[in-house]
Amino acid sequence: MRIGELATRTGVSVRSLRYYEQQGLLDPDRTAAGHRVYTAEHEACVVQIQELFQAGFCSSVIQELLPALTRPDQDASLLDKALVAAQARLESEKRSIETEMAGLRRLRVRLGLAPDTHVTPQDGPHDSLQYTQQLRLIIETDDFDEAVRFYRDVLGMAEQPAFATEGDDRVSILNAGIATIELATPTHVRTIDAIEKAPTTPGPTLRIALEVEDTEAAVSSAREHGAQTLAPATHTPFRTINARVQGPAGWQVTFFQELETLEERATREGFTTDDDRPR
Known part of the structure; x- marks a missing residue:
């Protein structure tokens, strides 16, 4: 199927499908002329990506989880490692955000915009x-x-x-x-x-x-x-x-x-x- 049909079947916009490809989440086949071609496996992958986005995961974490989730045998150890890696990434991002928030609080104090x-x-x-x-x-x-x-x-x-x-x-x-x-x-x-x-x-x-x-x-x-x-x-x-x-x-x-x-x-x-x- 072509990208327009995949968009219709999954309810995902063509723009989003191209974004998934840019982020390394979706890897379509190509014709000799270079046109994108999608299969039923690609359709299932898009559904999985949508579910992960709706669960609150960012694209970088989804990229870590997707290979384990789309394996036909659903390898438990591979999936567990992917989930651990995703958790480590989220914890790291959380700490980075907390550090930036602390910096903003210090800046507000120095500028006299907030009490120390x-x-x-x-x-x-x-x-x-x-x-x-x-x-x-x-x-x-x-x-x-x-x-x-x-x-x-x-x-x-x-x-x-x-x-x-x-x-x-x-x-x-x-x-x-x-x-x-x-x-x-x-x-x-x-x-x-x-x-x-x-x-x-x-x-x-x-x-x-x-x-x-x-x-x-x-x-x-x-x-x-x-x-x-x-x-x-x-x-x-x-x-x-x-x-x-x-x-x-x-x-x-x-x-x-x-x-x-x-x-x-x-x-x-x-x-x-x-x-x-x-x-």
Whole structure:
């Protein structure tokens, strides 16, 4: 069928069909003269694309999902990986939007168009350069599989790609909505200590990791308020800039500055979920 007939059969405009092709969502056959020709499979694909758009997915996410959804055998593992990749992309886009919104709020404050609602511990107004974007709780556990089962499989927290090597070096970062929980074996904790050049302490370490816009600025601000630097800003193999300070009540605080998106990171060696990591 030609593009006009496909538009009539699916209720999608010709302009939209051409947009789908531009976005890599639809790949029509061509005649010797270069005219587009569509089959029943193309028609089914257009219906699938429409359903995904109506579900709220953007074209970039649909491009990730479509190959798995249109496979005749509906390969479950391929579909699951596509859904994980789509979720990682959406989480990355959400964080980017939140960062831009925070920038707009700071600009409004500087221009005097909005009150500065951030306060110091003494309840006085101040112009803060640090805006925490993510709280990550690091839980060191000897029974890693049971912890993953409970948080990921029982509580339903989605797992995102995380960096680790092999063997007992295991880590699982689970999305808890507005925060993430990181489950780590003692081996992984020691690995991160070595990467960050931070002192190793006996037994489980109480540590909070905070995503910030500028790690060095965050460390400088913490040091000005009396915090001891445990590890200076360091570029890590998992594409962040990390530093660590000693917080109150025995808790260590890691500041980490993201250098790339989750989508970009998922393509790098060493980044995967625990089930897919070689051991």
